[in-house]
Structure formats: structure tokens, C-alpha cells
């Protein structure tokens with residue numbers, strides 16, 4: 001009997017011939033899959049066109065996949081969306097699990113994403129946050145609403161671009177709407193379910209007909225032109241300024257650095273820069289926007305988190321990293337935001353490399369594996385009253401967001417965990433702390449809490465669909 005159970009595949013919702021379960025994904029697959037998991041359980045098998053897919057939706061099954069069997073399933077599928085953007089999977093996020101990825105990741109963790117780098121870019125953050133405060137202060141004096149979604153995105157674009165591309169960036173495309181749109185679009189493609197992934201023999205025709213392929217090509221072309229522009233600006237070295245990411249990568253190229261079997265080329269550098277751009281900007285801005293949306297809906301929590309910050313600061317003006325360390329309630333607010341609104345709700349899909357079991361169900365090589373962090377954050381078996389925004393729930397447990405606790409997985413876990421975790425967390429904490437310290441926030445005239453729309457926009461990173469407009473009042 002035992003042997004028979006071991007060979008059993010996970011439960012599966014009925015699908016159609018050819019398309020399988022594709023029609024059940026909808027615009028917001030994490031939500032559709034969450035609903036399906038309530039009926040079919042925390043390990044579910046789906047057929048997405050031709051592709052066998054397993055979705056795990058509980059902390060226990062996520063632990064089995066990402067911790068116990070991480071090595072069986074830490075590769076990535078060759079999806080069409082990221083193919084061109086990553087110059088044929090030369091980046092960290094979409095590269096298969098191989099020696100190149102291992103060495104690239106090690107190099108980036110050491111050089112680009114290290115706590116030392118996070119401290120190095122703090123002056124950039126100080127300056128950009130100061131500019132943000134000035135611009136919001138202007139809106140406060142004219143009692144006009146600001147689009148927080150837009151402000152947070154602009155803040156992160158400036159910080160990341162200065163850290164990655166240096167100050168020269170400012171004269172070229174900073175504050176340029178086209179650039180913001182480019183980042184947004186590219187993200188949409190990374191998360192898009194394209195027909196060629198699921199119908200290997202002709203899906204590309206559908207992608208051409210729907211216009212997806214044309215869009216994608218344009219987006220790749222524009223980003224490529226942008227990287228080239230950056231290389232041109234960095235041609236003359238960095239004698240008078242701090243080394244940015246492009247300087248560093250170009251230096252490694254010059255030194256003929258080898259990663260796995262690959263010698264570092266311009267295409268490798270572009271793929272790495274794509275990860276930094278797309279990995280860092282949207283995810284942090286999305287978190288900050290969701291946090292402010294939840295805070296305005298929950299005035300008690302808003303007041304409490306502001307009191308914590310204001311008590312810590314007494315009358316000092318500039319928030320330091322040491323101050324942030326003391327803001328325990330703010331950290332709980334951010335965790336609670338990630339529980340309800342994980343910015344990358346299905347993480348980045350994995351591909352199974354060798355057979356293993358979850359809950360006794362057999363998972364075969366080449367299966368696509370999704371972890372539904374959104375469903376896990378709303379699982380009533382783990383979270384009491386999951387729909388309620390209650391940061392205090394983190395008072396009586398030690399659950400953190402760093403991939404050790406499978407109840408809360410905004411950054412994933414295991415070998416593929418987000419390497420930008422410290423950088424992302426620091427950005428979110430610092431930006432929110434400043435906005436909450438300097439200003440009180442009100443809804444625009446005539447609006448009530450119930451009017452706030454919490455609808456989500458589709459993509460690999462899922463943000464708030466409508467912009468968040470709030471009126472600042474200077475503290």
C-alpha cells in the first residue's frame with residue numbers, strides 16, 4: 001500500500017484537452033491558484049498547456065520544497081518572458097542551476113548586495129529621501145494630495161540608478177516617465193504567461209497575434225539601448241567618483257573574470273543590470289505603497305507606528321540606521337504588509353531537477369514548481385483572522401521574513417532566496433520611517449476609508465492597481 005501511495009501524483013482540478021488548466025489562471029494567477037488550493041489542497045497538480053506544474057500553498061509544503069528538497073528543485077524553467085530580457089538566461093534570477101549561476105550569485109552577493117554596499121549607498125538614500133520630503137512638504141503647504149505610489153517608485157528609481165549607474169545617470173534619464181514605463185513593462189513581461197511556454201509547437205504564433213512578442217521585443221530593445229548609453233558614460237573610468245555597479249562589472253570584464261565556464265561579456269553585464277533594475281525598484285516601491293494603504297485604512301496602527309518613530313527621534317531631524325534598528329513596531333508593520341501583500345506572490349517559478357515527494361505525493365523532473373506565498377500568508381491554519389491587518393500578531397512569535405519561517409516568504413527561501421533581501425528591507429524601512437515621521441496623512445477631501453481600492457495589478461510583482469493618493473500634513 002505504501003509503495004502505491006508514493007507513486008501517486010498530487011490532486012488536480014479537472015482541465016480541458018490541450019490547454020489543460022490554463023484557462024483557470026486568470027489575470028491574477030496567485031489569487032486563482034489560492035482559491036483552487038482551498039478545494040484541492042496545499043499540493044496541487046495542474047497542466048498549463050503541455051507543461052506539468054505543481055503549486056504548493058501552505059507553510060508545511062513550502063518547507064518541504066524549499067528546505068528539505070531544495071536541491072531537487074532549485075533550477076529555473078526556460079520561459080519566453082525572461083529569455084530576451086536576460087540575454088538567454090545569463091542573469092541570476094532566470095539562470096538554470098549550474099556552475100555559472102553559483103559563481104555569479106556568489107560574486108554578486110559579495111560585491112553588489114552585501115551589507116557593506118547597503119551602508120555605502122546610505123548617503124544616496126539620505127539625499128534622495130531629503131528631496132522627497134521637500135517635494136511632499138510643498139504638497140502639504142498647498143494641501144494637495146500626492147500619489148504615494150508614484151513618489152515611492154521615483155525614490156527607488158533614483159536610489160537604485162545612482163547606486164548602479166552612478167551620478168551621471170541624473171543627466172540622462174532620471175525622472176523620465178519613459179524610463180519608469182520601461183521598468184514597469186519589463187516586469188509585466190517577466191511575469192507574463194506566454195503561449196510559447198505552454199505550447200512548444202506553435203504557441204509563438206499566438207504570442208505574435210496577441211502582440212505580446214512585439215511588445216516584448218520593443219521593451220528589450222529600449223532597455224538594451226539604455227545599458228549601451230550607460231556603458232558609454234562609464235567609458236572614462238571612475239577616478240573622481242565612488243565606484244558604482246557598472247564600473248565594478250566593467251572592471252571585472254576587463255580583468256577577464258570567468259564565472260563557471262563563461263567569460264564575463266557585455267551581455268552578461270546587461271543581464272545582471274536587468275536583475276538589479278527589475279529586482280530592486282518595483283518590489284520595494286510596491287511594499288511601501290501597500291504599507292501606506294493598510295496604515296490609512298487602520299488609523300490605530302498608523303498612530304501607534306508614528307508615535308514609536310516620533311518617540312525614538314525626540315526632536316532630531318535625520319533618521320539614522322541606528323534609529324531604524326530600534327523601530328520594532330515599524331518592522332512588524334512591514335512584515336504584516338508582506339504577509340497580506342507579498343510583492344512577488346508566486347515567487348519566481350522553479351523547475352524540478354530530480355524526483356522527490358511532498359506530503360507523500362510524487363513530483364517528477366521537469367515539473368514547473370510554484371510556491372504561492374500569497375496563499376500561505378492568508379492560510380487560516382497558520383494565521384488567526386488572516387484578513388485582519390494586525391502587526392501585533394508578530395509580538396508573540398519570532399517569525400521573520402528572511403526565509404527561515406515558511407509562514408512568511410516575501411523573499412522566498414533556500415538556494416534561490418532573494419539576494420537583495422537586506423537592500424530591499426533597508427530601503428523600505430528607511431523610506432517609510434521618514435514619510436511617517438515627517439507627515440501625518442489624510443484621505444483626499446470627500447473620501448472615506450471604504451473608498452480605498454485594494455485591487456491588484458497583474459505582473460511578476462503585484463502592486464496596487466490604482467495609485468494611492470493621500471494628503472500630507474507636515475508634523
Ligand code: HEM
Nearest residue numbers: 092093275279280283284344348411412413416418420424
Ligand atoms: C522588498 C524588496 C524585494 C522583494 C519582496 C523581493 C522578492 C524576491 C523573490 C520572491 C525572489 C524569488 C525567490 C525564490 O525564487 O525563492 C527574488 C529573487 C531575486 N531578487 Fe529580490 N526582492 C526584493 C528586492 C531585491 C533587491 C533590492 C534586489 C537587488 C538589488 C533583488 C534581486 C533579486 C535577484 C537577483 C533574485 C534572483 C535570485 C536567484 O534566482 O538566485 N531583489 N526576490
